[in-house]
Amino acid sequence: MSSQGYELVFSEGPDAGEDVVVVTATGQAGPGGHPVYADATGIVRAEISDRGEVRVLASGGGQNPARVVRVRPLE
Structure with missing residues (x-):
């Protein structure tokens, strides 16, 4: 599942909306x-394995990273 970029899909719960953030490789x-x-x-940084x-x-002090619901490779 290697890609130059991904969409990270964040959600607060089953009835909540989704926030989608596009991330690209940093090297x-x-x-x-x-x-x-x-x-x-x-600000949004994520380590993504080849298994998704x-x-x-x-990315800063006092930050409490949200849990990612899904990750989708960019096409």
Whole structure:
């Protein structure tokens, strides 16, 4: 599931709406050794494995990263 970019789909619950954030490769590796992807602002950062497993990374102090519901490769 390797891609230059992904859509990260965040949701607060089954009845809540979704927030979609597009992230692209940064050229860096995360703590698990997988590529790190970031949005255009650099605030949303995620390590994504080749199996589609996502680890949202804190980009600043006091940040509480949300849980990702789904990840979709960009076409």
